Amino acid sequence: MADTQWWQHAVGYQIYPRSFFDSNHDGVGDLPGILTKIDYLQSLGIDFVWLSAFYPSGNVDSGYDVTNYRDVASQYGTLADFDRLVTAFHEAGIKVVIDLALNHTSDQHPWFQAALADPQGPYRDYYLWQPATATVQPNNWQSVFGDSAWTYVADQQAAYLHTFAAEQPDLNWRNPAVRHEMVQIIQWWADRGVDGFRFAGVTHLKKRTDFADVTPATAYYEDVADTVTLLADLKPVLVKNHLLTIGEAGGIDPSTAQRWLDPATGFFDLLLEFDHVHFWEQATPKLPVAALRATLSRWQQSLEGTGWNTLFIENHDLPRAVSYYGNDQGEYRRRSAKALGMLYLLMKGTPFIYQGQELGLPNAGFTKIADYRDLDSRRYYQRQRAAGVAEPQILSQLALRSRDNARTPMPWTHQQYGGFSDHEPWLQMAPGVAQINVERESHDPHAVLPFYQQLIRIKKSVPALRSGRYELIDTGDNQLYVYRRTLNGDNWLVVVNMSDQPATTQNFDLTTSELILTNLPVDAASDDMQIQPWEARLYHWRRLE
Structure with a gap:
């Protein structure tokens, strides 16, 4: 790539406003609540925040059925609150990215x-x-x-x-008037100090024009290769205002991503692709490590020199990583949360942290359908019951895959409702928040939070971990994920055991390496040949193989 951009060496943090912090004691998070937590985000090492949807909405699909693109939903505050929040973030050296749902509006718009x-x-x-x-x-x-x-x-x-709910009618992006409306909306928010946009659902914008039957029945929006041509009218306003552009791009392949990220022919700076997560389509057991290695490495290698990867393992639409990829039981919860953090955050790209991920929060643990608020989860339950599937089986699937797993309120203290609110929250808290909360983790040097702080400091301070080439090291097993980052002869090695069983490092030599960081006490991580369950190590590797 050409000149380095600020976002290439930044760390992002996604905030789901409804669940972050409630300042007015109504059980719903709000913008003034976010304002009170800026010091926390600074201490974590965050460079920009991504605020999930906060617009006035029909609230059918968690705020993504927008009724007014130029306002703040009253439950979250006011435009004046938003302006104060942006000013405070900028004073703290943190940029602000907001969601913009391009594919559809609310039917009440x-x-x-x-x-x-x-x-x-x-x-x-x-x-x-x-x-x-x-x-x-x-x-x-x-x-x-x-x-x-x-x-x-x-x-x-x-x-x-409506590609989504009936209350979310799709916009006709072939209509120049629609594109002009979006240009004006973008400029309006840029004038309020916004630094970028995460464009939701961009792979759905381009529809078949013949309206013929398709197989599968969702293939009418999957011909996405030239979707960016529909966005061309938006590019001048984005460039003029120096705005970061992040595209939610499920279903694209690396070759398409290269075109979309090309400064000359594309539209986006970063893409959120979902090859390494498959929660929308199915609820499966944990991915085999070999498959995960292959998927992540394909994206790392495909965008080397032609684009920039977006690194994430959680967001508001996905289950908690420690429950899906890791092991959220007992001592392995902390250990696997740290291991997953090291695995993805030290790859080449811009890392995103989703609120609560830095604490190792597990899935929600809901046991009945009445616990869920997510539209997708409730409709899944109804469809499965209509198909004759037993309720315990459906609830088991939802416990693994529901979007509500990530939407439980952020736990700040050990107090009732995790210090999120003095009022019963809009959604139940995740289990164990008396032990898993910001206050407790901040005072425990062995907790997940300080480990994330260390990872961020190391990522920012080591050039090879910022810009170095990624190289997968084949361990020939289904336990270890090992890769090297290299820049101008400086070599760093990440070794992660992604299993509940010990693993061996006999396929490569660590004798000339210096152990820099591990998620286990140093004495427990001293055996070069044995990697403990869910152990993660970062080495400064002095010698190439």
């Missing part, structure tokens, strides 16, 4: 209401309509939630497209 009111008016073409009847849909297209992607409007004898 004024644009859609105008489209319903006047089929001949200018807003009709802001959305995608096809002739239909009460019994015959335009085609077999299916939403990501498993039902029809069309909702029939009887008095108009037509149906509108």
Whole structure:
């Protein structure tokens, strides 16, 4: 790549406002609550925050059914609160990135209401309509939630497209007026001091224009190779304001990513791709280490010199990493949380930390469907029950895969409701927050939080760990993940045992290496040949093989 950009050596932190900190004691997190925690984010070593959706919304899908792109939902505060928050972050040296849902609005948005009111008016073409009847849909297209992607409007004898919920009608991105609206929205937030955008659902923007049946029934939005052509009108406003662009890009391959990240022909600075996570499609046991190695290494190698990787293992749509990849039971919870942190954070790219990940928070542990608030989880439950699946089996799957696993409120203290609020939270707390919270972890040198702080300091201070080439080292097993970072002859080695069993390092020589960091006490990590379960080591490797 050409000149180094600030975000290439930065660490991001995703905040889910509803669950971060409640300042007004109503059980819901808010923007003033985030303001009170800036010192914490500074102590962690964060360079920019990504604020998940906070717009006025129909609240059908956790704020991603937007009713007004130029305001703050009242439950989160006001525009004045937002302005104060941005100012405070900037004074602390932290940049601000916000979510922007490009694919759809709420069905309560004024644009859609105008489209319903006047089929001949200018807003009709802001959305995608096809002739239909009460019994015959335009085609077999299916939403990501498993039902029809069309909702029939009887008095108009037509149906509108929604890739997500019926309350989230898709925008027609082939309409220049829609693109112009988004340009104006971006400039409006840039004028308020925003430093970048995470564009949600960009791989859904380009739809088939023939409206023919497809196999599978979701393939109507999967022809994404030239999706960035629809975004070309947005590029000037982004470049003019020096805005960081992050694309949520599930389903793309590395070759497409290269084009999308190319400064000359692409649109994005960073992409959130999901090859290493498959929670939307299925709830599976932990990924085999060999498959994980192959997937992550393919992306590392494909973007070497042609793009920049985005490093993440958690976000608001995924289960907790320690429960999915790791082992959240007993002593292995801390150990595997640290191991996973070292594994991904020291790869080449810009790391993102999702709130609570730095504490090793586990999944929610919900035992009944009434515990869940997530639309996807509730609809999954309904579909599975209708198909005759036993309730215990469904709940077991949700306990592993539900998006609510990541949305439990952030635990700050050992007090009731984890110090998140004085009021019962909108969603139950994760288990064990009396022991797993910021206050306790901040005073325990062996906790997950100080380990993350160490990882961030090391990542920022070692040029090879910032910019060096990534090289996978084949260990020939399904336990160890070992890779090297190299820059101008300076070599660093990451060794992680991703299993509950001891592993051997006999396939490579560590005798000329200096152990820099481990997630076990030094005396327990002194055996060069045996790597304990969920042990992670960082070596300064002085000699190439």
